[in-house]
Amino acid sequence: MITHRERLEATLAGEKTARLPIALWRHFPVDDQSPQDLAAATLNFQRNYDFDLVKVTPSSSHFCKDWGIMDQWEGSSEGTRRYTKTVIHKPEDWEKLPVLEPDATHLAELITCLRLIRSGVGPETPILQTIFSPLAQAKNLVGKEHIVKHIRKYPEAVLKGLETITESTRRFIEAMLSDKEIALDGVFYSVQHAQASLLTPEEYGTFGLAFEKRSIQPATDLWCNLLHLHGEDLYFEQIISDDALGAYFPIINWHDRDTPPTLQAARAQTKHVFCGGLSRETMVLGTPKDIQAEANDALEQTEGKGFILGTGCVVPITAPHGNIVAAKEIALNATGKN
Helix, strand or coil, X not given: CCCHHHHHHHHXXXXXXXXXXXXXXXXXXXXHHCHHHHHHHHHHHHHHHCCCCEEEXXXXXXXXXXXXXXXXXXXXXXXXXEEEECCCCCHHHHHHCCCCCCCCHHHHHHHHHHHHHHHHHCCCCCEEEEEECHHHHHHHHHCCCCHHHHHHHCHHHHHHHHHHHHHHHHHHHHHHHHCCCCCCCEEEEEECCCECCCCCHHHHHHHHHHHHHXXXXXXXXXXXXXXXXXXXXXXXXXXXXXXXXXHHCCEEEECCCCCCCCHHHHHCCCCCEEEEEECHHHHHHCCHHHHHHHHHHHHHHHCCECEEEEECCCCCCCCCHHHHHHHHHHHHHCCEEC
């Protein structure tokens, strides 16, 4: 019987698979504050649905808490937490950020969580660790309502802060990759500011892409890296080029049901494997028939080639069990084509 690893390897190689690969992931609020609880919740989710990869989803704050930020859970349907304390208030605060080592308290918890998950799923289920781009982390340090203002008003200070965040991220990735207990298959790399509604192309290139390319460098040889482009009005063509991030990520994921390009339009631009096709709203409010209709449309757009069925971002925690099961059954009954 083909394993999850073999199915994804075949998909990335452009080969036909007996069934369509599928990957869904979600947040686990409250549980995500403990490495043991997050690992247990993630493993339970995988046991229930048996997806083709496990995407580890800690709270975004876990990457920044060792710098002193604070947050709290307030019931968001996405499972995300609200930031209650930031640490960047003045331009000089960017320059005071220390480089974090991988054994810092909260970063070390992520390593512990990964070891537990690998022990639980074994070697034949790919594991992807979420990594947030340096600019996404910077946003959390200063507050999402202030990051663009700081970029435009204090650019040199922000650049110094991004240097520190990038080096901290590189060291954490290196620590994950050197840990034989983890045997990481890929990085789920979240880019949040490649959006025309937030930054100009030049601003994104200077404050986003330049640091993204450097921060991901230790992981570029992993076989199952996935690039997540968050938001709307994306600089899609710019970011997926080999000169940008495209060469490092065989799989691309974006909100294809909410923002251009469509799967079909994207296929005309690149041969990357796509993960998507399902609307998060449909996963929550729709019926299994609605999910089937979206999946059929996605298969038509991609011709089932180089395609992993999924959502454009996290599955909301309010998605009914029956709808998640329906998505899995669709994948079981569809063929991945070459």
